[in-house]
Amino acid sequence: MKKNRQYSLLIIPALIVSLAFFLLPMAKLVWLSLAEQHGISYWYILTKPMYLKSLWSTFLLSAVVTIASLVIATIVGLFLTRYEFKGKSVLVAMLSFPLVFPGVVIGFFVIMLAGRQGLFAELGLALTGERWTLAYSISGLFIGYLYFSIPRVVLTVMGAAEKLDHNLIEAGRSLGANRWQLLRDVTLPALTPGLISSGSICFATSMGAFGTAFTLATNLNVLPMTIYTEFTLNANFAMAAALSLILGFITWLCLTIARRQGGSSLGMGG
Amino acid sequence: MKNASTSVAITLKQVQKTFSDGTLALKPLDLHIEKGEILVLLGPSGCGKTTTLRLIAGLEFCDQGGQILFGERDVTNVAIEQRRVGMVFQSYALFPNMNVSENIAYGLRVRGESKELKEKKVQEMLELFDLEPYAHRGIDQLSGGQRQRVALARAIITEPEVLLLDEPLSALDALLKKRLRTDINALLKRLGITAVYVTHDQEEAMAMGDRIAILDRGEIAQIGTAEEVYLSPKSEFVANFIGQMNHFDGLLNGQALSFRSNFIPLPETLYSTYKEGERIRCMTRPEDVRLTSFEDATLKGAVSHSVFLGDRTRVLVSVEGVKELVHVDCFERKRYSKGDRVGLVIPPLCLVLLPNLGSEEVVC
Amino acid sequence: MKKGMYFYLQLAFTLLVCAFLIVPIFMSITAGLTNNYFVGVKSGLTLRWVEQVWTLYSDTIWLTMEIALVTTLVNLCVGVPCAYYLARTRSKLSAFLDECLTLPIAIPGMAIALGLISVYGGISEFRMSWLFILVGHVIFTLPFMVKSVLAVLQSINFRVLEEGAASLGASFWQRFFHVIVPNCKTGIVSGILMTLTLSAGEFNLTWMLHTPLTKTLPVGLADSYASMRLEVSSAYTLIFLGMILPLLIAAQWLNRKPKRTA
Numbered sequence: 062m063k064k065n066r067q068y069s070l071l072i073i074p075a076l077i078v079s080l081a082f083f084l085l086p087m088a089k090l091v092w093l094s095l096a097e098q099h100g101i102s103y104w105y106i107l108t109k110p111m112y113l114k115s116l117w118s119t120f121l122l123s124a125v126v127t128i129a130s131l132v133i134a135t136i137v138g139l140f141l142t143r144y145e146f147k148g149k150s151v152l153v154a155m156l157s158f159p160l161v162f163p164g165v166v167i168g169f170f171v172i173m174l175a176g177r178q179g180l181f182a183e184l185g186l187a188l189t190g191e192r193w194t195l196a197y198s199i200s201g202l203f204i205g206y207l208y209f210s211i212p213r214v215v216l217t218v219m220g221a222a223e224k225l226d227h228n229l230i231e232a233g234r235s236l237g238a239n240r241w242q243l244l245r246d247v248t249l250p251a252l253t254p255g256l257i258s259s260g261s262i263c264f265a266t267s268m269g270a271f272g273t274a275f276t277l278a279t280n281l282n283v284l285p286m287t288i289y290t291e292f293t294l295n296a297n298f299a300m301a302a303a304l305s306l307i308l309g310f311i312t313w314l315c316l317t318i319a320r321r322q323g324g325s326s327l328g329m330g331g
Numbered sequence: 332m333k334n335a336s337t338s339v340a341i342t343l344k345q346v347q348k349t350f351s352d353g354t355l356a357l358k359p360l361d362l363h364i365e366k367g368e369i370l371v372l373l374g375p376s377g378c379g380k381t382t383t384l385r386l387i388a389g390l391e392f393c394d395q396g397g398q399i400l401f402g403e404r405d406v407t408n409v410a411i412e413q414r415r416v417g418m419v420f421q422s423y424a425l426f427p428n429m430n431v432s433e434n435i436a437y438g439l440r441v442r443g444e445s446k447e448l449k450e451k452k453v454q455e456m457l458e459l460f461d462l463e464p465y466a467h468r469g470i471d472q473l474s475g476g477q478r479q480r481v482a483l484a485r486a487i488i489t490e491p492e493v494l495l496l497d498e499p500l501s502a503l504d505a506l507l508k509k510r511l512r513t514d515i516n517a518l519l520k521r522l523g524i525t526a527v528y529v530t531h532d533q534e535e536a537m538a539m540g541d542r543i544a545i546l547d548r549g550e551i552a553q554i555g556t557a558e559e560v561y562l563s564p565k566s567e568f569v570a571n572f573i574g575q576m577n578h579f580d581g582l583l584n585g586q587a588l589s590f591r592s593n594f595i596p597l598p599e600t601l602y603s604t605y606k607e608g609e610r611i612r613c614m615t616r617p618e619d620v621r622l623t624s625f626e627d628a629t630l631k632g633a634v635s636h637s638v639f640l641g642d643r644t645r646v647l648v649s650v651e652g653v654k655e656l657v658h659v660d661c662f663e664r665k666r667y668s669k670g671d672r673v674g675l676v677i678p679p680l681c682l683v684l685l686p687n688l689g690s691e692e693v694v695c
Numbered sequence: 696m697k698k699g700m701y702f703y704l705q706l707a708f709t710l711l712v713c714a715f716l717i718v719p720i721f722m723s724i725t726a727g728l729t730n731n732y733f734v735g736v737k738s739g740l741t742l743r744w745v746e747q748v749w750t751l752y753s754d755t756i757w758l759t760m761e762i763a764l765v766t767t768l769v770n771l772c773v774g775v776p777c778a779y780y781l782a783r784t785r786s787k788l789s790a791f792l793d794e795c796l797t798l799p800i801a802i803p804g805m806a807i808a809l810g811l812i813s814v815y816g817g818i819s820e821f822r823m824s825w826l827f828i829l830v831g832h833v834i835f836t837l838p839f840m841v842k843s844v845l846a847v848l849q850s851i852n853f854r855v856l857e858e859g860a861a862s863l864g865a866s867f868w869q870r871f872f873h874v875i876v877p878n879c880k881t882g883i884v885s886g887i888l889m890t891l892t893l894s895a896g897e898f899n900l901t902w903m904l905h906t907p908l909t910k911t912l913p914v915g916l917a918d919s920y921a922s923m924r925l926e927v928s929s930a931y932t933l934i935f936l937g938m939i940l941p942l943l944i945a946a947q948w949l950n951r952k953p954k955r956t957a
Contacts, residue, residue: 075780075792082830086813086815123736124702140708154814155717156713158716163897163913163916164899165916172724178732207715207716275898275917276917302809305805309803312802410861411861424852425880426873437860440862440873489864491861558949
């Protein structure tokens with residue numbers, strides 16, 4: 062409305078908060094990472110095996126977790142949208158609760174499942190006479206990451222599958238396609254944008270997950286742990302800044318991809 | 332309700348609207364709406380009718396140089412909340428967070444009126460619109476027609492100077508539409524309120540207004556009573572937009588319009604403004620054409636096909652020298668089949684000739 | 696469709712996945728209430744561990760609640776107007792602001808924390824107070840509040856509702872509080888629940904921002920996982936779950952309710 066820009070005032074609080082406590086700190090971080098010897102930290106990251114290995118292993122772990130979650134979630138998600146049965150809503154609720162559990166708690170759950178006194182250890186003792194202890198190795202991280210990824214992807218798959226045009230399936234069946242052909246030619250292509258979007262969110266969350274790794278304190282240094290160590294033990298602020306900016310850039314890229322695919326970017330730290 | 336006392340005339344002087352992207356939505360417009368008059372703005376989508384309404388409402392502001400007056404009050408730069416208008420929106424814009432009574436009372440609430448006055452007036456409105464049983468219902472529990480009535484009640488409870496209605500019936504089904512437009516018309520007349528009514532439905536326009544303004548590409552093509560715009564359209568656009576027209580293009584030959592072997596005799600009032608041999612176009616409504624025997628007629632053709640419409644039969648006749656099929660409404664119970672040779676008679680008074688705007692206007 | 700072999704295979708798989716997600720929760724609940732977890736439930740049930748957690752960590756619980764509530768309050772005052780502005784404006788500036796506000800979701804909490812420390816770490820009054828954590832939580836949760844309200848605004852035709860109110864003489868602020876805010880209620884409530892849940896469980900940022908005197912519940916949890924016996928850790932986790940489960944159930948219930956149409 063002409064001469065009536067009152068509503069522009071409404072953005073001011075958000076603008077102040079965002080500028081003072083987000084943009085300014087981010088800018089300072091960029092400046093810090095570049096200030097010390099013209100950004101030597103970035104050079105170290107690319108050349109020193111310690112950092113490179115941390116970057117690569119985080120990347121690989123996240124990729125494997127993403128693929129595994131996508132497969133599991135597609136099966137579960139399609140099942141839950143396709144059939145109606147008693148207790149279905151309970152299952153859906155169970156699948157969505159862990160969405161907001163913090164990483165530390167998930168780390169603890171992994172210990173409960175696969176720690177020295179965990180469920181798997183008891184199971185192994187009963188079956189083979191030796192305790193299966195996975196929690197403190199890369200498998201423990203994998204279990205933990207899977208734990209916070211599955212709910213995210215399942216919910217997205219269900220959302221996408223509900224929007225699926227049922228006529229497509231019926232058309233496919235009328236043309237004589239069998240179950241697997243339908244899945245390959247109709248269902249999966251229709252789910253692809255949702256899968257890409259939730260996969261990206263899942264990947265980004267895994268890359269940035271700190272709490273789980275922190276609790277499990279594995280020998281494997283995932284990127285957030287490396288950043289933490291650089292900052293607290295080595296007091297190398299420039300390196301910590303550079304690493305976290307690289308990490309931030311990767312996760313931002315993933316979430317941009319997710320948003321392009323129309324997914325909500327509501328990922329949360331694991 | 333005595334709205335007549337608060338109602339005012341509306342005057343638009345050189346009101347023009349350019350949108351921020353540079354498109355000219357409304358060419359400079361002069362318009363005067365009498366106190367208590369109902370003016371219908373009619374036109375196809377994008378013709379500027381809604382823009383005109385929103386300018387009067389104060390939801391948009393006109394370009395520099397334009398002026399809008401409510402009575403003597405210059406409201407050109409006054410925002411809608413201070414204009415004292417009542418408005419009924421196409422989607423009704425009822426507040427989902429309030430029930431029927433609260434919606435109706437809202438205009439009084441923001442004015443800080445007393446509780447007693449609010450209750451009294453809301454009660455009046457509920458009675459006037461037969462909404463009493465629904466007073467405490469939520470908006471989502473109402474039918475389309477009920478919502479429409481709530482919207483109208485909410486708009487007039489504050490006794491606005493001007494009532495603006497933006498396609499208020501377009502969301503309703505055809506039968507309800509017909510009934511409501513009569514009701515609304517009667518109500519507005521009874522209240523004596525100045526009203527501007529936007530619609531794209533020509534039938535609704537003819538049923539509603541004192542005057543109809545037909546808009547075309549951002550300007551008024553014609554303004555007048557329903558009879559005026561229907562019987563003597565001033566342009567092709569108006570003629571074609573309101574009702575249906577048959578077109579005959581030909582040359583003025585003596586006192587008749589002739590094409591190939593056919594001719595239509597013209598009355599003197601029509602042909603006297605044209606020169607002999609000039610190309611002219613004349614038009615006539617399907618219900619004004621009569622079918623006669625082939626032999627005696629000056630205008631002859633063959634039936635292409637016919638459609639039975641219940642109260643009449645629409646016969647489409649192909650006439651030599653006329654590009655489009657001639658539509659004829661036949662009210663007798665008589666069957667025509669393809670190939671029947673028929674004569675057409677058009678009473679001279681039922682012919683419409685457009686004012687001579689230059690020969691390039693008519694393309695044969 | 697007939698419930699054939701594939702149905703039961705898929706059901707079994709789904710149940711397995713659910714078990715994977717739910718079993719650890721039950722394990723930690725039982726562990727927190729068992730006398731001696733290594734012996735098993737037969738050692739007897741007790742509230743001893745919960746009491747012990749309460750004496751050791753009750754301050755973290757109070758602080759977490761305080762921070763979560765204040766964060767929510769700040770989000771309401773900052774996020775709701777912001778969502779309205781973003782819904783209403785379509786300019787380059789608003790697109791940029793939208794991006795800036797969404798970015799904290801994408802940037803790992805670690806990076807935000809480092810940034811905050813690098814800028815404000817020197818101001819020790821601020822650094823030492825719980826307000827430092829509050830700031831981090833607001834930055835992290837604000838996008839969720841904004842997005843949640845924005846989604847509702849974009850699904851209702853609020854411009855027309857506002858025009859309707861304006862035509863009846865309502866001023867800008869009357870329109871905002873009478874029409875906009877009440878009609879965003881579902882978005883605001885789900886934003887509140889989201890903020891409370893996320894703030895209560897936030898660890899990545901908080902671990903970097905906390906001081907020994909400003910420990911929140913998740914920080915305490917990490918602490919107990921590293922140094923306490925399993926039963927204490929479990930009891931502590933149990934308290935945490937007890938705090939956030941009502942919020943989660945409320946959120947579920949809210950989403951299940953059919954949305955009112957405008």
